[in-house]
Structure formats: structure tokens, C-alpha cells
Amino acid sequence: xxxxxxxxxxxxxxxxxxxxxxxxxxxxxxxxxxxxxxxxxxxxxxxxxxxxxxxxxxxxxxxxxxxxxxxxxxxxxxxxxxxxxxxxxxxxxxxxxxxxxxxxxxxxxxxxxxxxxxxxxxxxxxxxxxxxxxxxxxx
Ligand SMILES: [Zn+2]
Numbered sequence: 001x002x003x004x005x006x007x008x009x010x011x012x013x014x015x016x017x018x019x020x021x022x023x024x025x026x027x028x029x030x031x032x033x034x035x036x037x038x039x040x041x042x043x044x045x046x047x048x049x050x051x052x053x054x055x056x057x058x059x060x061x062x063x064x065x066x067x068x069x070x071x072x073x074x075x076x077x078x079x080x081x082x083x084x085x086x087x088x089x090x091x092x093x094x095x096x097x098x099x100x101x102x103x104x105x106x107x108x109x110x111x112x113x114x115x116x117x118x119x120x121x122x123x124x125x126x127x128x129x130x131x132x133x134x135x136x137x138x139x
Contacts, residue, residue, distance in 0.1 A: 020082035029055040029081040080106035088119040098123035
């Protein structure tokens with residue numbers, strides 16, 4: 001899994017930023033699903049914490065979405081959430097609650113609302129590894 005690079009179609013990058021801005025000041029969260037690292041669908045999820053400082057997906061909604069992704073032969077490409085008051089880097093809470101080492105976590109920060117940065121990380125056993133992200137159509 002080392003030295004991977006994630007390409008996000010600009011359509012989905014824009015959608016994540018739009019979601020972050022809509023839920024601001026609270027954090028938003030969602031899932032990118034697809035095949036071979038290519039995103040084919042974005043699921044907006046409800047942040048049941050409805051908080052500016054943390055997010056939690058509804059376990060029932062998560063199970064429903066997970067089954068739909070599985071049934072369609074796709075997999076989870078990434079789990080995204082926004083940081084409305086801090087940079088696009090996993091918080092101590094994010095690291096502690098990360099339970100999906102085989103996936104990746106995307107962070108969108110609204111510190112720069114004009115051009116919100118999008119970054120991706122693997123989080124496993126408390127270790128955070130950043131992954132390069134490119135936005136746009138795959139070359
Ligand atoms: Zn976070």
C-alpha cells in the first residue's frame with residue numbers, strides 16, 4: 001500500500017467541498033466508492049454528532065451504503081470528512097477512531113474557503129501516512 005497515489009475526479013472533489021461548505025460550521029462526512037482506486041460514486045453521509053469538532057456516521061446508514069457498494073461490486077475508495085476549523089490533517093480523535101486501515105481517509109479543510117485543500121491519509125495502528133492526491137481525470 002506504500003507510495004500509492006490517489007486520483008480524484010474533479011467532479012467528486014467539487015462535491016466534497018460543496019458538502020463541506022453546506023454543513024459548515026459542522027463537519028461533514030461521506031464515502032467515495034469505486035473500483036481499482038477510481039471513484040465511481042459519492043455517498044453523502046449524515047454526521048450524527050452534528051458537531052464542528054467531530055463526526056460519526058450513523059451505523060445503520062453506513063451498513064446500508066456498505067451493502068449497496070458491496071452489491072455493486074465496488075469497494076470503499078475513501079472515507080471523507082471536513083475540518084471546518086483546522087487543517088486537512090487527521091486529528092488525534094480521527095487517528096484514535098480510525099478503524100479502516102485498508103481504506104483511506106480524506107480530509108477537506110475549510111480554513112481556506114476559496115480553495116479548500118483535499119488530502120488523503122492511511123491510518124493504521126495510530127500511524128498516519130499521507131498519500132499524494134491528484135484532482136482531475138486520470139491520465
Ligand atoms: Zn477530523
